[in-house]
Amino acid sequence: MAKKKLKQHHIDRDWCKGCGICVHFCPKNVLELDDMDKVFAARPEDCIACKLCEIRCPDLAIEIETE
Amino acid sequence: MSTQVKFVQGNEACVEAALYAGLDFFAGYPITPSTEIAELLSRRLPMAGGKFIQMEDELASICAIIGASLTGHKVMTATSGPGFSLMQEALGYAIMAEIPCVIVDVQRGGPSTGIPTHGSQGDIMQARWGTHGDHAIIALTASNHQDVFAMTIEAFNMAETYRTPVILLFDEIVGHMREKLVLPEPGEMPLVERLRTSVQGGVNYHPYLPREDGRLPMSDFGGVHRYNVTGLYHDMWGFPSADPGVAHGLIRHLVDKIENRTNQLARYKEYFLEDAEIVMVSYGSAARSALHVVKNRRNRGERLGLLELQTLWPFPRDIVREKCAQAEAVLVVELNMGQVMQEVKKALDHPEKVFLANRIDGVFITPTDIRKILRLIQGKGV
Amino acid sequence: MALKDYLRQRFFPHMWCPGCGHGTVLNSLLRAVEQLGLSKNEIVMASGIGCSSRISGYVDFHTLHTLHGRALAFATGVKLSQPELNVIVPMGDGDALAIGGNHFIHACRRNIDITAIVMNNRIYGMTGGQFSPMSGVGINATTAPFQNIDRDFDVVKMATAAGATFVARSTTYHAQQAADLIKQAILHEGFSVVEILSQCPTHFGRKNKQGAAADMMERYKDITVPVGSKKKAENPDLIERGIFVQEEAPEYCREYDKIIAKAMKG
Numbered sequence: 264m265a266k267k268k269l270k271q272h273h274i275d276r277d278w279c280k281g282c283g284i285c286v287h288f289c290p291k292n293v294l295e296l297d298d299m300d301k302v303f304a305a306r307p308e309d310c311i312a313c314k315l316c317e318i319r320c321p322d323l324a325i326e327i328e329t330e
Numbered sequence: 331m332s333t334q335v336k337f338v339q340g341n342e343a344c345v346e347a348a349l350y351a352g353l354d355f356f357a358g359y360p361i362t363p364s365t366e367i368a369e370l371l372s373r374r375l376p377m378a379g380g381k382f383i384q385m386e387d388e389l390a391s392i393c394a395i396i397g398a399s400l401t402g403h404k405v406m407t408a409t410s411g412p413g414f415s416l417m418q419e420a421l422g423y424a425i426m427a428e429i430p431c432v433i434v435d436v437q438r439g440g441p442s443t444g445i446p447t448h449g450s451q452g453d454i455m456q457a458r459w460g461t462h463g464d465h466a467i468i469a470l471t472a473s474n475h476q477d478v479f480a481m482t483i484e485a486f487n488m489a490e491t492y493r494t495p496v497i498l499l500f501d502e503i504v505g506h507m508r509e510k511l512v513l514p515e516p517g518e519m520p521l522v523e524r525l526r527t528s529v530q531g532g533v534n535y536h537p538y539l540p541r542e543d544g545r546l547p548m549s550d551f552g553g554v555h556r557y558n559v560t561g562l563y564h565d566m567w568g569f570p571s572a573d574p575g576v577a578h579g580l581i582r583h584l585v586d587k588i589e590n591r592t593n594q595l596a597r598y599k600e601y602f603l604e605d606a607e608i609v610m611v612s613y614g615s616a617a618r619s620a621l622h623v624v625k626n627r628r629n630r631g632e633r634l635g636l637l638e639l640q641t642l643w644p645f646p647r648d649i650v651r652e653k654c655a656q657a658e659a660v661l662v663v664e665l666n667m668g669q670v671m672q673e674v675k676k677a678l679d680h681p682e683k684v685f686l687a688n689r690i691d692g693v694f695i696t697p698t699d700i701r702k703i704l705r706l707i708q709g710k711g712v
Numbered sequence: 713m714a715l716k717d718y719l720r721q722r723f724f725p726h727m728w729c730p731g732c733g734h735g736t737v738l739n740s741l742l743r744a745v746e747q748l749g750l751s752k753n754e755i756v757m758a759s760g761i762g763c764s765s766r767i768s769g770y771v772d773f774h775t776l777h778t779l780h781g782r783a784l785a786f787a788t789g790v791k792l793s794q795p796e797l798n799v800i801v802p803m804g805d806g807d808a809l810a811i812g813g814n815h816f817i818h819a820c821r822r823n824i825d826i827t828a829i830v831m832n833n834r835i836y837g838m839t840g841g842q843f844s845p846m847s848g849v850g851i852n853a854t855t856a857p858f859q860n861i862d863r864d865f866d867v868v869k870m871a872t873a874a875g876a877t878f879v880a881r882s883t884t885y886h887a888q889q890a891a892d893l894i895k896q897a898i899l900h901e902g903f904s905v906v907e908i909l910s911q912c913p914t915h916f917g918r919k920n921k922q923g924a925a926a927d928m929m930e931r932y933k934d935i936t937v938p939v940g941s942k943k944k945a946e947n948p949d950l951i952e953r954g955i956f957v958q959e960e961a962p963e964y965c966r967e968y969d970k971i972i973a974k975a976m977k978g
Contacts, residue, residue, distance in 0.1 A: 278724050282731030282913075287926035318743065318887045319929075321735025322725060323715070355793050376975035381792055381968060386818035390785035393778065397758070397789025400776065401797070405789075423779055551756050551774040551790060552797045558769060560777035569723075569769065570777075 267329035269312045272304040278324035285316035285325060334513040340504040341366040341408075343475040343511045344434060345374060347482030348406050350514070351521055353432075354380035355403040357394035359387055359413060362446040363502040364436035367408035388413035392420040392433065399429050400559065402524060402550035404486060408434035410502075411444060414453060415460070421495055422461035423561045425584060427568075428538065428546060430489035430524070432482075434498040436505040439692045448692030449502035451614055451665040457497045458643050464581055466588035468595060469497040469643040473617040475511045478504060480519075481640055484597060487522040492587055493546050499642060501665065503615035503694050524548060531555065538580075539566040544587060589644050596646035599638040600653060602628055606635025608707065609654050610687075611674055612663035613639040615694060620663040622697045623704070642670065647677035654678055659707045663687045663700055718742045718752065720772050727766060729837075731925025733884040733910030737802070737831050738767050740887050740908070744894035755798045758787040760812060763838045763912075764804035764831040773800075781812030784819040787826050795825070795965035798898060805832040805846040809867065813845075820874035823902045824964035828876075829894065830867055830905065833912035841915030852919040868956050871905040878904035879957040883932035884911060886953060893955065902963050909936075909951075 281300030294316060295305040302325065304310065310327075317325045338346070345367055348356075356375055358368040368384065375382040381398075385391040388409050395405035409417060414435045424431055437453045439445035444452075453460075457469040468488050472478040478500065485496040527547035529535040531554030540546050549555035558568040563577045571577070588595070601624055603609060612620040617638040627634040637653045639646065654660045654674070660683055662671040668686045675681035687703040689695045705711060719742070728734050745755065755773040759765035761780035768775040774797075778786045783801050791799045808816050808830045819826060835853060836842040843853035848864035856862075871879045878900040882890040890908050897904035911917060911928035922928050937943045939954035 275724075280725065280730035282925045284731060284736075284926050284929065288929070318739060318891070319736055319884065320739060321728065321732055321884075321925075323719070323735065323739055323742075324725075326715075355789070357789060373975070376968075376972045377978070379972055379976070381972075383788070383792055383968075385785065385788070386814055389782060390788070390815055390818070393782045393785035394789035394792070397776070397786040397791075398793035399789075400774075401790055401794035403793050405793075419779055420782065550794075551776075552753065552794050554753060556752060556772055556774050558775045558777060560769075561779060562777070 267312045269307065269310040270328040270330045272307060272310070273326040273328060274302055274304070275324045276301045278322045280322050282321065284319055284321065288315055288319060290315065333515070336511045336513060337508055338475060338511050339366060339506055339508055340475050340478050340500060341436065341506070342370055343478040344408075344482050344498065344500065345370040346511065346513060347479040348432070348486070349374060349378060350519065351483050351486035352404045352523070353406050353486070354378070355395060355398040355405045356380070356407065357383045357385050357391040357398070358407050358409065359385055359391050361388070361410045361413045363438055363505050364408040364410045364434060367434060388416040389420065392417040392424075395431050396420060396424050396429050399431050400551045404524075406432040406434065408436065410436050410438050410446070411440040411453060412442070414456065418460040422463060422465065424495040425461065425465045425467070426561050427559045428493040429495070429559075430493055431495045432485045432489055432498060433495055434500065437499060437501040445692040447502070449615060449665060449694060450690070450692065451501055451616065451669070453499060454642055454666065454669040457499055464585060466585045467497065467643050468492070468494060468588060468641070469499050470597065470640055471499045471614045471642055472504065472640060473614055473638060474504070475509050477640065479511060481597065483519050483521070487520070488595065490522040490524055491545065493548070494588065499614070501614045526550070527555065529555070536566040537568050538564065540583070592644040592646060593648055595641055595644060596649050597640035598646060598649060599640065601636040601638070603635040603637060603653055605633050606657060607633040608635070608659045608661060608704070609657040610634065610636045610661045610663055611639065611650065611654070611670065612636065613642060613670065614665075616663045616665050619695050619697050619700055623700045626697070639670070645673045645677070647673070650674055650677040658683065660684045661687055661700070661703060661707065663695060665689055665695060713746060715742050715746055718745060718772055720770055723770055726770055728763060729914045731911065731913045732763070733833060733912070733925070734764055734767065734831055736884040736887050737829065737890065737908050737910055738770060740891040741800070741802070741829065741894055742771070743891040744898060747891070747895055748898060750798060754796070755800060756787070756790050757800045757802070758783045758790065759802055760804070760807040761838070762804040762807045762836065764802055764807060767802045781807055781810070782815060783807070784812060784815040784826065784828065788819060788822070788824055791824055791826055792965055792968065799826045800829065800898065801826055802829040802831055805830060805834060806836050806844040809865070810845045817870065817874040820871050820876040820903050820905065822964045823875060823877055823961050825901055826903055827894070827897045828903070828905045830907045831910045832867065832907055833910045833916060835912050835916040837912050837915050841919060867905070867907045872957050876905045876957060877902035877959050877961045878955070880905070880955045881907040881909075881951070882953050883909040883929070883936060885929040885932040886936075889953065896955070900958070902961055
């Protein structure tokens with residue numbers, strides 16, 4: 264099975280509580296918290312679509328769309 | 331088809347009636363003096379395709395029947411004093427979540443372990459106020475096996491009609507005594523079946539939105555309507571709400587749906603009340619002795635009458651008031667310290683004319699016990 | 713079906729604190745249900761009282777939010793009366809093992825086909841951080857101001873001893889494994905228990921100097937090992953993850969069907 268490539272990070276800013284779990288565990292350091300303590304993809308080009316952020320997010324606020 | 335006559339215990343009469351009413355799920359835990367109900371149903375229910383489960387305690391028993399009611403079944407549990415105490419929390423849940431179920435309490439002496447094998451009527455107020463918070467409750471009782479049968483049917487019918495738990499407050503004496511029971515033919519007694527919603531799947535179904543007639547159609551768990559059931563204050567979808575308006579409306583609804591129908595829910599029997607100077611008010615096994623005294627005195631020309639209550643909650647205050655209006659004295663006969671007497675006093679304009687004939691020692695009240703009190707009321711000395 | 717289609721989205725964001733592991737358990741649970749392709753109408757979720765128990769409000773199944781500790785008793789009534797339903801019971805550690813301990817061991821013993829998920833955060837969170845039966849000795853809690861002297865117990869061992877026929881453990885750090893274990897637990901015919909270590913940064917982490925949510929999850933990585941790992945023999949304090957029990961035994965509802973058949977024959 265070929266590795267899936269990132270198409271887009273879908274982040275629900277209303278649902279995100281800024282706990283930082285996704286930022287902490289991202290193996291490629293793609294994610295950051297903004298001034299409002301909401302997550303955003305600062306370096307999407309580095310994303311390997313491992314979905315570790317998506318499956319661990321306690322707020323169900325991140326979805327990784329792959330090609 | 332010939333009429334079926336049986337010679338049974340009161341507990342067995344309750345079982346026969348529950349099966350007649352369509353009971354198909356029972357959960358319970360052994361406790362004297364109600365155990366025969368569980369024993370009989372462990373055999374009879376699977377014979378009829380229904381289910382019986384013996385749970386780990388009474389807490390679990392009442393919870394299990396509430397769960398089974400939600401999947402669309404007619405359910406019951408049976409217990410006695412200590413077990414009834416354990417059930418109070420979930421009884422409140424069934425009231426709050428409006429889940430039809432029947433809870434039998436075959437009363438024994440209390441408080442605590444008390445006297446398991448002897449009779450009492452000490453749980454009248456526990457049935458009313460045992461669970462916390464403002465609420466209304468329906469509780470029925472009976473003095474003989476034919477009435478145990480009838481009231482058990484009524485309990486199932488009221489539970490379904492009003493989406494509420496109904497308590498059957500029998501006592502050890504009626505529960506264990508053997509007497510004749512005539513079983514009605516199928517179809518002879520009217521039964522109320524679960525009212526299910528006619529709302530189609532995909533359309534918004536509101537489990538807690540009453541129809542114009544006040545009834546709340548249900549939808550079985552596992553069906554097309556997915557909703558929430560909770561013991562928290564909740565909105566018409568069943569979801570928790572802290573809105574004061576929602577909370578107020580909910581509590582009013584839970585109380586009004588029963589209290590506003592007090593007369594409609596009243597079941598009672600009356601004997602020689604037309605011209606009675608002394609009216610006895612009694613219920614359950616105690617009413618048997620009261621009736622005996624009334625009949626004997628009538629034979630001697632004394633104007634005694636009996637109002638036998640079968641609905642204890644909501645307390646039929648209008649009926650008690652009306653039936654006792656002309657009486658010079660009202661004698662409440664019961665096996666406790668006056669739990670119903672206090673209600674009778676509240677219902678009457680002249681509470682000072684209400685007297686109590688009771689026993690609290692686990693011994694059945696006899697006609698002689700009642701006659702002693704009558705002599706006092708009639709000024710004939712001890 | 714997309715994961716969000718299993719949610720009652722109008723109630724989001726949910727009421728759990730930032731970084732609460734219970735949200736990750738919900739996440740894992742939905743993945744399991746999605747991978748199994750279950751229909752929302754065939755799932756009943758019963759829960760008790762506490763932070764964990766609020767999970768039932770968020771999922772678009774038939775949901776029964778019950779009394780503290782009693783979810784399994786309600787669920788037993790649901791399952792036995794309607795055995796074709798999938799019944800899932802998420803519980804907190806205090807909910808499942810203190811006030812609901814008796815119901816827990818008897819549900820294990822009966823082997824009724826219910827999936828119990830113990831969301832173990834070692835604290836009573838809803839009431840503000842009192843010690844639970846899973847806190848253990850030396851823990852700080854609002855009711856253990858001089859440190860806890862109450863010993864904890866091992867859910868896996870207790871469920872096993874009580875007769876559960878599927879027993880597993882994972883953590884919110886190992887969310888993928890947690891989802892897989894829940895999936896297997898739902899598929900298992902019999903009573904299944906999945907314990908998931910779930911961080912409470914607000915009431916447990918802060919009082920016990922375990923850092924933020926992510927630090928607590930890092931700790932799960934450090935203190936757990938797969939079942940049967942050699943490291944466990946070297947360091948008995950490590951907590952094993954994975955499947956501990958997976959066996960076939962007569963399931964309660966099926967056995968009761970046999971009772972009905974026997975009774976009807978007369």
